[in-house]
Amino acid sequence: MARKKSQMFTDVGAGGETHQSITTGALLTTNHGMVISDDQNSLRAGERGPTLLEDFVLREKIFHFDHERIPERIVHARGSGAHGYFECTTAIPELTCASLFQTAGKRTPVFARFSTVAGGAGSADTPRDVRGFAVKFYTDRGNWDLVGNNIPVFFIQDAIKFPDLVHAVKMEADRGYPQAASAHDTFWDFASLMPETTHMLMWAMSDRTLPRSLRMMDGFGVHTFRLVDADGGWRFVKFHWRAVNGAQSTSWDEAVKIAGADSDYTRRDLFEAIDSGNPPAWDLAVQVFDQAFADAQPYDVLDATKLIPEEDLPLRVIGRIILDRNPANFFAETEQVAFLPTNIVPGIDFSDDPLLQGRLFSYLDTQHSRLGTTNFHQIPINQPKCPYGNFQRDGHMQTEVPVGRANYEPNSLSDAGEDAGPREDPRSGFTTVARLLEDAAPVRVRSELFADHYSQARQFWISQTPSEQGHIVKAFVFELSKVVMETVRVRMLANLVNVDATLAARVADGLGMDVPAASVPARPMFSVNASPALSIQRSNGPSLVGRKVAVLVATGSLLTDVEALRSDFTAQGASVVVIGPKVNVMLKGGSLALDGQLAGSPSVLFDAVAVVLSETGERELHADPAALQFIRDAFVHLKAIGYSAGAVALLTAAGVDIASDGVSKIGRQFVKNAATRFVSRE
Numbered sequence: 306m307a308r309k310k311s312q313m314f315t316d317v318g319a320g321g322e323t324h325q326s327i328t329t330g331a332l333l334t335t336n337h338g339m340v341i342s343d344d345q346n347s348l349r350a351g352e353r354g355p356t357l358l359e360d361f362v363l364r365e366k367i368f369h370f371d372h373e374r375i376p377e378r379i380v381h382a383r384g385s386g387a388h389g390y391f392e393c394t395t396a397i398p399e400l401t402c403a404s405l406f407q408t409a410g411k412r413t414p415v416f417a418r419f420s421t422v423a424g425g426a427g428s429a430d431t432p433r434d435v436r437g438f439a440v441k442f443y444t445d446r447g448n449w450d451l452v453g454n455n456i457p458v459f460f461i462q463d464a465i466k467f468p469d470l471v472h473a474v475k476m477e478a479d480r481g482y483p484q485a486a487s488a489h490d491t492f493w494d495f496a497s498l499m500p501e502t503t504h505m506l507m508w509a510m511s512d513r514t515l516p517r518s519l520r521m522m523d524g525f526g527v528h529t530f531r532l533v534d535a536d537g538g539w540r541f542v543k544f545h546w547r548a549v550n551g552a553q554s555t556s557w558d559e560a561v562k563i564a565g566a567d568s569d570y571t572r573r574d575l576f577e578a579i580d581s582g583n584p585p586a587w588d589l590a591v592q593v594f595d596q597a598f599a600d601a602q603p604y605d606v607l608d609a610t611k612l613i614p615e616e617d618l619p620l621r622v623i624g625r626i627i628l629d630r631n632p633a634n635f636f637a638e639t640e641q642v643a644f645l646p647t648n649i650v651p652g653i654d655f656s657d658d659p660l661l662q663g664r665l666f667s668y669l670d671t672q673h674s675r676l677g678t679t680n681f682h683q684i685p686i687n688q689p690k691c692p693y694g695n696f697q698r699d700g701h702m703q704t705e706v707p708v709g710r711a712n713y714e715p716n717s718l719s720d721a722g723e724d725a726g727p728r729e730d731p732r733s734g735f736t737t738v739a740r741l742l743e744d745a746a747p748v749r750v751r752s753e754l755f756a757d758h759y760s761q762a763r764q765f766w767i768s769q770t771p772s773e774q775g776h777i778v779k780a781f782v783f784e785l786s787k788v789v790m791e792t793v794r795v796r797m798l799a800n801l802v803n804v805d806a807t808l809a810a811r812v813a814d815g816l817g818m819d820v821p822a823a824s825v826p827a828r829p830m831f832s833v834n835a836s837p838a839l840s841i842q843r844s845n846g847p848s849l850v851g852r853k854v855a856v857l858v859a860t861g862s863l864l865t866d867v868e869a870l871r872s873d874f875t876a877q878g879a880s881v882v883v884i885g886p887k888v889n890v891m892l893k894g895g896s897l898a899l900d901g902q903l904a905g906s907p908s909v910l911f912d913a914v915a916v917v918l919s920e921t922g923e924r925e926l927h928a929d930p931a932a933l934q935f936i937r938d939a940f941v942h943l944k945a946i947g948y949s950a951g952a953v954a955l956l957t958a959a960g961v962d963i964a965s966d967g968v969s970k971i972g973r974q975f976v977k978n979a980a981t982r983f984v985s986r987e
Contacts, residue, residue, distance in 0.1 A: 335361075335362060341362055375641075376674065377426045378675065380423070380471055381420040382420070382424065383421045384437065384639060385419050385420070385519060385575050385639065386642060387575060388415070389414075389415050389417065389628035390626065390627060390629075391412065391413045391589070391625070391626045392624055393409055393410065394624050395621070396409045397532075400542075400593060401653065402535040402652040404446045405444045405449075405624075405650075406623060406624070406652070413443065413445075414690060416638070416642060416686060418439045418642055418644070420436065420437035420439075421434045421436060423474050423485050424484055429564040431563045431564045433486075433487070433515055433560070434485065434514055435509065435514060436454060436455040436522060439644045441687075442650075445690075447648070448689050449648055449653065450649075452664075452668070453526045453527045453546075455516065455523060456508045456525065456527075457545070458611060458761075459505055459527055459610060460501075460505045460610070461499070461501060461609070461610070462659060462660060462751060463659045464660050464661075464662065477491050478491075488783065488784040490788050490789055490790050490793060493794075494790065496797065497793050497796035497797040497800060500758040500824065501610050503758050503759055503801075504610050504762040504765065507766060510776075510777045510784070511769070511777050513554065513841070515556070515559075516553070519574065520574065520578055520851055521550050521552055523545070524587065525545055526544030526545070528543075529541050529658055530542050530543070530653060531653070531738055532652065533651070533738050539738045539740075541595065541596070541598075541656065545589070545590040545620055546587040547588045548586075549586040549850075550585065551845040551846070552845050553912075554841060555942075556776075558941065558942065559942045562907065562909045562938065566907050575628075579630065585627075587626050588622045589625065590620035590622045591620070591623055592613055592621070594606075594613070598618070604754055605755055607656055607657055608755045609660040614836040616836055637686065641676065641681075641684050642686045642687060643672040643675075645669055645672065646665055647668065651735045654737060654738045679701070680701065683705060695727060696712050696727075709723060709724045711723070753828070757827075757828040757830060758826065759803040761833065763803075765839055767835045768837060768838075769842075770843060772842060772987055773842055778815065779815070781815075794816060794818065798820060842984065847981040849979060849980045851878065852879040852880075852913065852979065853882060853912055854870070854881050855884055855908060855913075856870055856871075856883045856884070856914075856915045857903070857915065857916045857917065857932070858883060858884070858885045859890060859919075859925045860891055860919070861891075861892065861893050861918075861951075862893065862951075863894060864892040864893060864897060865894055867883060867892065867897070867917060870971060879979070882906070883897065883901075884899055884900060884901040884902065884903055884906040886926065887899075888901075893919065908942070909938055912979065913978070913979035915946075915948070915975060916936065916948045916952040917952065917971060918949055923951050923952060923955050927954065933959045934959075940960070940986070943967070943986050944983075945968075946961065948971065966986055967982075967986065
């Protein structure tokens with residue numbers, strides 16, 4: 306069989322990056338270029354004899370196959386990524402000398418990776434879990450990695466507890482399950498013994514950990530960092546990503562059913578959005594404050610279990626990322642990308658947050674383990690896009706070829722007319738911010754303000770709508786019902802009493818338990834007010850941008866109705882997926898090749914549904930369990946439902962009252978309804 310010759314070429318990407326690629330040519334070769342004569346049969350001693358060790362073609366092929374999987378991340382193993390760019394929309398040179406923030410309109414290439422935390426690489430996309438939100442900025446002064454989550458706080462205050470947290474939330478050591486779930490004894494045993502987890506638990510049991518898609522969740526840098534100006538002055542900063550499409554979540558029942566219908570739901574959604582020319586975007590906003598502001602707060606800004614309410618310090622939008630290019634290869638880019646909190650650039654610096662300080666050590670060590678070499682920065686996805694150079698040499702998988710004798714500094718080789726190599730630059734190089742350090746003996750203690758574990762957890766609770774509070778209660782009941790050790794449930798309820806007595810009573814009632822006495826707080830709580838910004842339902846208005854609407858049709862449905870719906874929704878930034886009992890259906894007005902088949906396209910995969918049927922089509926679907934479940938789920942999941950006159954009987958058979966909120970005839974009202982969910986039906 307003739308094969309084309311393999312060719313090596315350099316591909317220049319949109320961001321100016323270069324990738325060496327191999328095209329499949331006419332000739333099949335080994336990794337070292339030797340042409341292979343037979344790729345179908347191993348070398349044997351005779352026609353039926355044993356395979357020979359001499360077969361180096363077989364050994365190379367099998368060896369590479371055996372090693373084509375690298376150790377997955379301990380946490381955040383299941384991820385999805387995309388390329389794009391950051392555009393500075395408001396220059397802030399008065400706050401920082403970081404080059405990407407100096408000029409409005411300046412663009413910086415980025416790669417973003419989103420992930421679940423607890424599950425392995427083969428787990429589903431939709432379990433109740435924190436989502437990682439990591440962005441690598443390829444700036445002209447080096448790479449800056451902003452490595453955060455879709456929640457602004459974390460479970461623990463000190464990095465020394467991170468191994469314990471992860472061991473507790475991962476599958477239990479003796480049985481190897483549950484996978485990608487926190488609803489088990491070891492996690493809640495740990496959490497109930499660590500009151501500092503309480504604020505994060507409120508977020509984790511909320512709708513925030515059931516995002517509708519990766520495009521519709523916010524992100525946070527979590528920690529407090531520093532912005533440093535050109536004169537060396539500094540201010541504290543917290544970073545926020547706000548989804549331009551608005552934050553949106555699924556319900557628990559919906560997330561469970563999505564996992565069964567499409568375990569790659571959010572991964573597919575991100576890829577298809579970019580592939581269809583609808584790139585997702587997030588605004589980058591900052592909260593900037595000085596030491597005086599920090600000192601005036603009743604909490605410590607260096608405590609990663611605390612946030613600064615937006616009502617106390619409003620967000621300032623300074624830029625936007627747009628993700629407009631999918632990876633060319635998932636392994637080479639999304640799997641091998643290495644994010645390091647230590648990757649910062651002049652103009653940005655660390656704070657003394659003890660959780661952040663531990664991450665500065667941990668991430669580099671982790672990437673050495675995962676990627677097998679200190680040279681992981683040479684992998685194209687990790688390479689800076691600006692010039693770089695140093696005297697680090699050799700090591701496993703060294704792919705660069707340094708020239709010249711200079712592999713140390715200082716050196717005087719330039720005196721002999723040779724290249725002496727790169728040199729430091731005190732003017733433009735990174736300088737750690739100047740600050741006074743406390744004159745104190747080394748101790749293993751935390752700031753006294755770190756000891757308040759319940760005040761902001763209470764603030765989160767009172768900031769939610771009644772609907773969202775109900776979801777939090779149900780989540781606690783579900784999770785704790787999976788806990789076998791009664792002492793753990795009692796201990797957790799005692800902590801919740803400090804958050805809110807009604808919350809604890811509702812959770813206890815769901816478990817059939819008595820409400821215990823409150824645990825004793827380590828520090829008196831301070832008074833809090835509701836913060837509407839903490840509620841998804843209160844802080845996000847209706848929007849159709851990025852939403853998916855399903856149109857269910859059958860024999861005899863009006864093609865003009867379908868075309869009108871597609872036109873109306875597309876004009877407002879939504880996409881329409883037409884589905885039916887078969888992939889080809891004869892409509893009134895012409896035949897139509899559908900986008901999906903009913904049994905494989907349940908309503909849980911969409912944000913709103915329209916049922917466009919003739920009387921003939923209604924009779925066709927009336928006895929179809931998939932059609933009835935399609936409508937029932939859409940109604941239970943609070944989605945807008947549109948219907949044609951011929952579909953009324955099918956809605957009635959599915960138990961839907963057409964007078965219910967969010968249920969309307971197809972047309973202008975349905976298009977308006979599809980931009981939101983109807984919690985009044987709950």
